[in-house]
Amino acid sequence: MSSYDFVVIGSGPAGRRAAIQAAKLKKSVLVIDDRGSVGGVSVHTGTIPSKTLRESVLNLTGWRERQFYNRRSTDNPQTNCAALNSRLSKTLLHEVDILEQQFARNNVHTLQGRATFVDKNTLRVERREADRTAVELVTAERVLVTVGTKPFRPDNIPFNNRTVLDSDAIVSDLTIPKSLTVIGAGVIGIEYATIFSALDVPVTLVEPRDSFLDFVDREVISNFTQQLLDRGMSIRLGCSAESIVLDENDWPVVTLSDGRVVRSEMLLFAAGRKGATDDLGLENLSLEADHRGRLEVNPKTMQTKVDNIYAAGDVIGFPSLASTSMEQGRIAACHAFNAPMPDAPHHFPYGIYAVPEISTIGYSEEEAKAKGLLFECGVARLRETSRGHIMGLQSGILKCLFELKTGKLLGVHVVGEGATELVHVGQAVLNLGGGIDFFMENTFNYPTLAEAYKIAALDAWNRMAHERSGKVIKLKKRKVGKKAA
Template sequence: MSSYDFVVIGSGPAGRRAAIQAAKLKKSVLVIDDRGSVGGVSVHTGTIPSKTLRESVLNLTGWRERQFYNRRSTDKAQSNCAALNSRLSKTLHHEVDVLEQQFARNNVHTLQGRAQFVDRHTLQVERHEADRTATELVTADRILVTVGTKPFRPDYVPFNDRTVLDSDAIVADLTIPRSLTVIGAGVIGIEYATIFSALDVPVTLIEPRDSFLDFVDREVISNFTQQLLDRGMSIRLGCSAESIVLDEMDCPVVTLNDGRVVRSEMLLFAAGRKGATDNIGLDKIALEADHRGRLTVNPDTMQTSVDNIYAAGDVIGFPSLASTSMEQGRIAACHAFDAPMPTAPHHFPYGIYAVPEISTIGYSEEQAREKGFVFECGIARLRETSRGHIMGLQSGILKCLFELETGKLLGVHAVGEGATELIHIGQAVLNLGGGIDFFMENTFNYPTLAEAYKIAALDAWNRMAPAKKGEVVKLKKPKSKSRKKAA
């Protein structure tokens, strides 16, 4: 039996950050993962593969130059499916190598196998060695569960991992279909639908709700939707699949609840994921997962109801971002060993790596209105920047919300080229309490897309009351009718 201060189940973003943080606190650390190599869902089937595929498609198709040169060049990508798979494989191996080196440098031990709780301090690890299965017991003072999620696979979907796939299977051996149906307009569904659309694959997106990506500003989603429609994507909101069957060629045929039928060569079912907590022995430690396999934690400490058991990452649900998962893992390790934890910023950015990108931080217009803020919006179109002209951009916007009384920045929302990078300027200003004066008075590199911040600020300023330089932005209160009469 091996004993450690800290054992982490899972080596995704939350697990790796927690393990290294604990090691830096001079604790003995073990990471257990049931995959053949470290990295978790993020490296093997999630974040890294999907973003690598996106970048590869944009490069092979010449997507960024299409609008500038008014041409289509998907034949090159169609004939280079092998190149896409090769790049996916190279990126995966690179990520695994980097992570293994990080663990080695920090003296973090790893163990390949499936872990199950025996009690709150003991894990049984089932290892497959050659032609036999071995078990090993591991004890720890504190344990962190970062097992991630797996695709939701309902019984009515005839998955065969060739023509009907989930988001894990689609990158396992990438093929480019002649047509694609995507069920589920969440982040994963939207990303893959738009990536294949960039390959000029006819895509039909099906979503039972009347809207999608509801946490994103509606004006940004409206702009995004129009871009998808302009390039021929079929978006069917408010429709659910009544049945999915395979025809004689093993191609999926979807019958919708409104009677319409959607036929395609391939179907991606991306309507949700569930926590991979089925077989880790939660019953042995009196922990219960919800109907989607997710664990409940104290958001300030990442502790579960069992005080020495922590959980972080996608297994605890929203926001399920690699970036936030890393911070959750760090918080768990710091709290577990009484290390100081800096207060997390109130706002953090979301990045959706669709084609085009979407990124957002702070309050959306709808949220700001619900919170009772009196505000003004400024919008910059990326084509209005000189850099946008050089790049041939015809679409994309940057939207900023400013509180009317103080001029403080309330939120930033972007759709278009570089949105996930541009958002960090807004993140810094927002979390440092800055406002419209920062964008108006500071100089940005020229030509850059970042100039869109100044354009958006000036756009908002033009609708706000003028103030003397250096003063807080304030609107003068209108005089009452009685005063007007007296005057």
């Protein structure tokens, strides 16, 4: 029996950050993962594969140059498929190698196997050894659960991992279908629907709700939706899948609640995920997961109801982002060993790696209204920036919300090329309490997409003219360049 100060179950973003943080606090650390290699869902089936696929598709199809050269994806689909799978494999191996090096440098031990709680300080680990299963007991002072999630697979969906797949299976052996139906317009469904659409695959997106990505500003979603419709994607909102059957060619045929029938070569079911907690032995801890397998924690410490058991990452639910999961893991490790923890920023960015990207931070217009805030919006169209024109952008916006009386930045919302990078300028200003004067008085590299911040600020400033009385929003004297005109 081996003993450690800190045992982490799962090696995704939350687990890796927690393990390294605890190691830096001079604690003995063990990471247990039931996959063949470290990395968790993020590396093997989630974040890294989907984002690698997106970038590969944009490169192979010449997506970014289509506005100039009228290119389309004319290569043989099987040639594209081989190239995509090759890049996915290389990227995965690189990520695993980097993570193994990080663990080795920080003296973090790893163990491949399936962990089950015996009690709050003891774990039973089943390991595959050739043709037999070995069992090992591990004790720990503190335990962190970061097992992530797995796709939700209802019994009435005829999954076969060929023509009807979930979001894990679709990247395990990638094929490019002649047509695709995606059920579920959450982040995962939207990302894969738009990635395959960029390959010129006809895509039908089905969502039972009347809207999608409700946490994103509605003006941004309106712009995003129009871009999808303009390139031929079919979007069926307010429709649920009443039945899914396979025809004589194994093609899925979906009957929708409004009576429409959608037939495609492949179907991706992406309507939710559930925490991978079924086999953890939570009953031995008097811990219960909710109906989606998620664990409840104190959001400030990541502690569960059992004082030495922590949980972080997707297994605790919203926001289920790799970036926030990393911070949750760090917080858990610091709290577990009484290390000082800075307060987390009130606002953090969301990134949706669709085609085009969406990123957002702070209050949306709808949230600001609901809170009774007085504000003004400024909007910049990326095609109107010199950099956007050089890049051939025809769409995309950057939208800023400013408090009316103080000019303080309340939120930033971007849809278009580079959105997930652009948002970080707004993140810094927002979390440091800056406002409209920063964007209006500072110089941005030219030509860049970041200039859109100045354009959006000037747009809002012009709309706020009736409030400028000398007592409201005091700015230093400034020179107005051509963008202000």
